[in-house]
Amino acid sequence: MTISILGAGAFGTALAVALSAKGKVTLWGRKTGWGRDNPRLPGITLPDAVTITDDLGTAAIADTILLALPAQALGAFLTEHASVLDGKTLVSTAKGIDLTHLTGPSALISTACPTAAIAVLTGPSFAADIARGLPTALTLACAEAPAGLRLQHALSTPVLRLYRTTDVIGAELGGALKNVIAIAAGIVIGAGFGDSARAATITRGFAEMTRMATRLGARPETLTGLSGLGDLTLTCTSPQSRNFRFGRALGTGQNFDASTTVEGIATARAVSALAVRMGEEMPIAAMVARLADGAVSLEKAMEHLMSRPLKEE
Structure with missing residues (x-):
């Protein structure tokens, strides 16, 4: 070969x-x-x-x-x-x-x-x-x-x-969607909300990933493997991740190097559009897209997420 x-x-x-x-x-x-x-x-x-x-x-x-x-x-x-x-x-x-x-x-x-x-x-x-x-x-x-x-x-x-x-669909969606959640995790840390909030973001973000991926034909077990949960864990916890660093800059209000490719930004926009088409709730992804576009303040985004109706996990 x-x-x-x-x-x-x-x-x-x-x-x-x-x-x-x-x-x-x-x-x-x-x-x-x-x-x-x-x-x-x-x-x-x-x-x-x-x-x-x-x-x-x-x-x-x-x-x-x-x-x-x-x-x-x-x-x-x-x-x-x-x-x-x-x-x-x-x-x-x-x-x-x-x-x-x-x-x-x-x-x-x-x-x-x-x-x-x-x-x-x-x-x-x-x-x-x-x-x-x-x-x-x-x-x-x-x-x-x-x-x-x-x-x-x-x-x-x-x-x-x-x-x-x-499971090609599951593998590629795990790799794509985790970038959006990594931005969210970076925002949480940059804003000073703490590691407990980051853990919650990762967990609820993983739920969003799994819902969308399975709706699109992925097998749930694929999302719990390396291409889903494994990649999610890495990019939400390491400053080597460009998506995490971008989110952290958003959270602190600092500028980010525009020459650095951050795949999660465009994916957040795509996910938001896809979620509307599918009638699927993706609140974290939607807020990442709006924050990245400057369409909402961090305070308003957090208020919106924390005031969502209480429900079973």
């Missing part, structure tokens, strides 16, 4: 480092003038087994392609380059819901590349940890079990352990 990674951001670069332990890997990016030391991942030098290129045609020769692209950029990229991607095995690592189509990465891939084999790689992971060779466990979701088994063995390394599932 030949492997290419499209997207030379921190996560794509980290995956290239990890997978190069098993053989040659091609890493594609629009700008690769940084050589073997990617400024998006400081302190990490790409091994010789990684070929760096800005020529998509060269990278697309591989039969298995990991799409390490931002969720909101994935749809347009697939449409533009479908001719060289269709028919391949395409593994998305994006964690988000497309704001235009209100769908996850697998649906975008299926629409643009109808003959591609589709998989999703997701779960609790920071790029720096993967690149440093720290033990990490992820979920590999593929509807076709034999293809999933092949990918599981091809993409696992001694320190990168993949667990397999056929």
Whole structure:
């Protein structure tokens, strides 16, 4: 199996480092003038087994392609380059819901590349940890079990352990929705509401995640695994999470670096629109979207959430 990674951001670069332990890997990016030391991942030098290129045609020769692209950029990229991607095995690592189509990465891939084999790689992971060779466990979701088994063995390394599932919808929704709750957790900490409030936010946020995901066809047990609860725990408790840091800045009233990709912002907007369409209550996600857009004050948001009707858990 030949492997290419499209997207030379921190996560794509980290995956290239990890997978190069098993053989040659091609890493594609629009700008690769940084050589073997990617400024998006400081302190990490790409091994010789990684070929760096800005020529998509060269990278697309591989039969298995990991799409390490931002969720909101994935749809347009697939449409533009479908001719060289269709028919391949395409593994998305994006964690988000497309704001235009209100769908996850697998649906975008299926629409643009109808003959591609589709998989999703997701779960609790920071790029720096993967690149440093720290033990990490992820979920590999593929509807076709034999293809999933092949990918599981091809993409696992001694320190990168993949667990397999056929529940693509559950895996990708867990990875997308947890970003919204991570922003909420950051807001709680930034505002000084304390760890008890964060624990409540995580718990009620997980309930929101599970309700929406199962309505859309996910299996409940998927949400309790690495791609759901595992990733939620990581991103709601670590300052390494960009979503958590963004939320913390909102909570403190500080500015946040606009050049930093925060997938949860667009996903919160998409989730809110999707919840209205479905007739589903997503109060935390809705408030995250409104706070991120400056449509409500923190005080009003908290007042609204705390004054909701009392009910059974």
